[in-house]
Amino acid sequence: NLFGTLWDAYYRGVYRCNVLINKIDQVNWEESENAQLREEYLSEARVIRAYLYFQMVKMWGHIPLLTEPSAENLPQASPEEVYTVIAQDLSFASENLPADPYTSVEAGRITKWAAKSLLARVYLYYTGYYGKPDLVGVVSKAQALAHLEDVVASSGHALVSEYANLWPAASLENFAGENNEEIVFSVKLTYTSDYNGNTDGNLWMVMLGMREYTYYPYGNGWGVTVNPDIYNAFNTVETRRDASIIAIEEQNIPFDKLANQREYSGYYTKKYTPMSDEAGNSLAVQLGGVDFQIGQFQDFYVVRYSDVLLMAAELGSPNAQSYLDQVRQRAYKDNFTAVTVTPASIQNERRLEFALEGIRYWDLMRMGVDEAAATIAETTTLINGGAEVQKTISASNIQKTQGLQQIPNNQITLSNGVLIQNEGW
Secondary structure, eight states: OTTHHHHHHHHHHHHHHHHHHHHGGGSOGGGSSOTHHHHHHHHHHHHHHHHHHHHHHHHHSSOOOOSSOOOOOOOOOOHHHHHHHHHHHHHHHHHHSOOOOGGGSOTTSOOHHHHHHHHHHHHHHHHHHHTOSSBTTTBOHHHHHHHHHHHHHHSOOOOOSOGGGGSHHHHGGGOOOTTOTTEEEEEOOOSOOOTTSOOOSOTTGGGGSEETOOBTTBOEESOOOOOHHHHHHSOTTSSHHHHHEEETTTTTOOOOOGGGOSSBOSEEESTTOOBBOTTSOBHHHHHTOSOTTTOOOOOEEEEEHHHHHHHHHHTTOTTHHHHHHHHHHHHHGGGOOOOOOOHHHHHHHHHHHTTTTTOHHHHHHTTOHHHHHHHHOEEEEEEETTEEEEEEEOHHHHHHHTTOOOOOHHHHHHTTTOSOOOTTO
């Protein structure tokens, strides 16, 4: 039941969206001073539903599909059926949300530009992973690109000037803020979670902090480390490596907890690390959080403007070279040299630009499961309890599961066997 709580949370979210979508016409919109609100609220709910279903169908492949509140014990839908709802929801929102620049929209609300960008991401994943020519007959390649070009031309979004300024721990007083010009879509989070059911914090961030160790501005956490391969993949003259990764030895951090570590690599994520003040106290607690384990508050960036540029380049924009150059120029500054736009150069740039943001795995999967498995498979030397160990990721395991995750067994039990487990589990 590794993903049991996640399954529950996703379907709670879908339920809430379905309630709003199916009851929205119980409001007398004709008497509203702003009847356009109906289309905006409906669009926002449909984007959230599409985002939740996209997360689920990528993970599990075969899931129950509900478009209205129901207690029925439904069998799994085909991926095509789920992607049809996703494509329809995002297309509706792309057409019906106001075409206002993002600066005129209340922070935290979903914009037209977020819907269009997510639609392009869904297009790329579905057509890549399933080897299809379009997104379930709803969105063509030309249409997906047109949505992205509209974001570039009309949204008001742009790259922040310094990559590190996107991340609080990498920039400190120079942090650009969570509603900066580069953030097209984010999940808004805060430090006010408690143990009474209010879970509005970034509850997975604490997993990424240095285990049992604090070193300003980095707070402690549960110690999930970073693969050295990604640290070594960065060119040493660019800015993204040190903005993305805490390197214990390279930064001369006097880390003295090796005996307490598991799968320790010497590297942690900087982008989503818990933070401390100079006295070593949890910043989340200083702000008013209950404790550091549930009080992490950093927003999760779903789509940044650099992703818009790189997706448009991948889809064959006439401006593809310019878009790739913009992303690289920010990263390399005075050390910038152009590389030619190719599928390989775009994927390499995505690997570095979005390192540790939860995108790389899905980018690999849409290149094909066999290619993804070959790329992911490795044997790495790590440290457990102060001693070196070998950890192996097997390509065959990825191939036999097709990169899909295990459906929680309690859900299969609760369904009386209506739900079928994914192959390989």
